[in-house]
Amino acid sequence: MPDRYETVLRQAAEKFKRGIGPAAQAGIIPYKSENGAWITSPYDGNSWWTGGFWPGLMWQLHALTGDDAFLTEARRVEVLLCDEFRRFEYLNHDVGFMYLLSCGADYKLTGNEQARQDTLHAASLLMGRFNLAGFIRAWNGPDRSGYAIIDCMMNLSLLFWASRETEDPRFVNTAKVHADMTMREFVRPDGSVSHIIELDPKTGARVAEHPGQGYALGSSWSRGQAWGLYGFTLAYMNTEDPAYLNTAKRIADYFIANIRPDGLTNSDFRQPETPERIDNMAGAIAACGLIELARQTGTSAYEQAAYRLVDGLLAHCCDFTDRFCGLLTKCTASYHEDGAGQETNILYGDYFLIEALSKLNGTDPMLWM
Ligand code: GLY
Numbered sequence: 001m002p003d004r005y006e007t008v009l010r011q012a013a014e015k016f017k018r019g020i021g022p023a024a025q026a027g028i029i030p031y032k033s034e035n036g037a038w039i040t041s042p043y044d045g046n047s048w049w050t051g052g053f054w055p056g057l058m059w060q061l062h063a064l065t066g067d068d069a070f071l072t073e074a075r076r077v078e079v080l081l082c083d084e085f086r087r088f089e090y091l092n093h094d095v096g097f098m099y100l101l102s103c104g105a106d107y108k109l110t111g112n113e114q115a116r117q118d119t120l121h122a123a124s125l126l127m128g129r130f131n132l133a134g135f136i137r138a139w140n141g142p143d144r145s146g147y148a149i150i151d152c153m154m155n156l157s158l159l160f161w162a163s164r165e166t167e168d169p170r171f172v173n174t175a176k177v178h179a180d181m182t183m184r185e186f187v188r189p190d191g192s193v194s195h196i197i198e199l200d201p202k203t204g205a206r207v208a209e210h211p212g213q214g215y216a217l218g219s220s221w222s223r224g225q226a227w228g229l230y231g232f233t234l235a236y237m238n239t240e241d242p243a244y245l246n247t248a249k250r251i252a253d254y255f256i257a258n259i260r261p262d263g264l265t266n267s268d269f270r271q272p273e274t275p276e277r278i279d280n281m282a283g284a285i286a287a288c289g290l291i292e293l294a295r296q297t298g299t300s301a302y303e304q305a306a307y308r309l310v311d312g313l314l315a316h317c318c319d320f321t322d323r324f325c326g327l328l329t330k331c332t333a334s335y336h337e338d339g340a341g342q343e344t345n346i347l348y349g350d351y352f353l354i355e356a357l358s359k360l361n362g363t364d365p366m367l368w369m
Helices: 002-026 053-065 066-089 095-110 112-125 154-168 170-185 222-239 242-257 280-297 300-316 347-361
Strands: 032-034 037-039 145-148 196-199 206-208
Touching: 002 037, 002 053, 002 066, 002 347, 053 066, 053 095, 053 347, 066 095, 066 112, 066 145, 095 112, 095 196, 112 170, 145 170, 154 170, 154 222, 170 196, 170 222, 170 242, 222 242, 222 280, 242 280, 242 300, 280 300, 280 347, 300 347
Parallel strands: none
Antiparallel strands: 032 037, 145 196, 196 206
């Protein structure tokens, strides 16, 4: 089995290496690909939350191949991302996604001291979003001071990393308060999770659930389920708190029960039968979480589910031609059209597919830890 994944990874590395020139010549951070060309982020320029995935992919492929073309391209984008520190009102809680996979990966894999400083800078920005009422604020804007979202479970990895790096527990303490709030307010009795919960920014009391990128209020946005699954697994790996492991298992069981027979993932587990709307990014993220959860628990059902997801993606939705610069097709940013892409190639799908394959191949550099 691993040989098969190694072959796919090498093929992917060749494809993404061909994509470096066009991205660098355009001077952009790829967000998705269309008609054989890279397209940059739809909103907020290089502050858009996905800017870390292209360099993260480069670091994954550098770890696999040792080819310095990937390192050079990752560092080109690191410069662009660090320029965004000067526009910090555009940055939000997603600095975990942005800087852990770029600067954090650079420091982890090469020992680059400036990259360490930049990653700590990002961790301090995330700390600055902590509200003493008990949560990390997600987005900016005057009406969103009480908003927290499930995606933030992944950003907590930046805080866990910062405490290890500095031996200062304030980062991990903050991450734990936010994770505890997420367990309390987001995780439903059936193991599904809400996307957006609004809390009173003065007291931390729950105000409302809001619909987000899923089908409707109270539905089950599959990528949110995947962020929760992988995020709580990582929270357990960082803290050894069994409550986080138990939460990850509950979300995983719910996710597994909703994988399609072909191994692909609907955009929302409670969406209507028609139109068909698939989000393969959710499947790729969940596969990463399930592989780590299987390793933590020794539960083969989680590993088998990860194989179903990865093999489904490889069988039905990977395009190794140059029709797309990227690899994974049928990625959907939001169930309802929001300008960020539907059923197309979107780069963070590629990132998580490569991360999942690297885990199965035994070559994952563990960039979240
Ligand atoms: N904001 C994270 C996501 O769209 O999944």
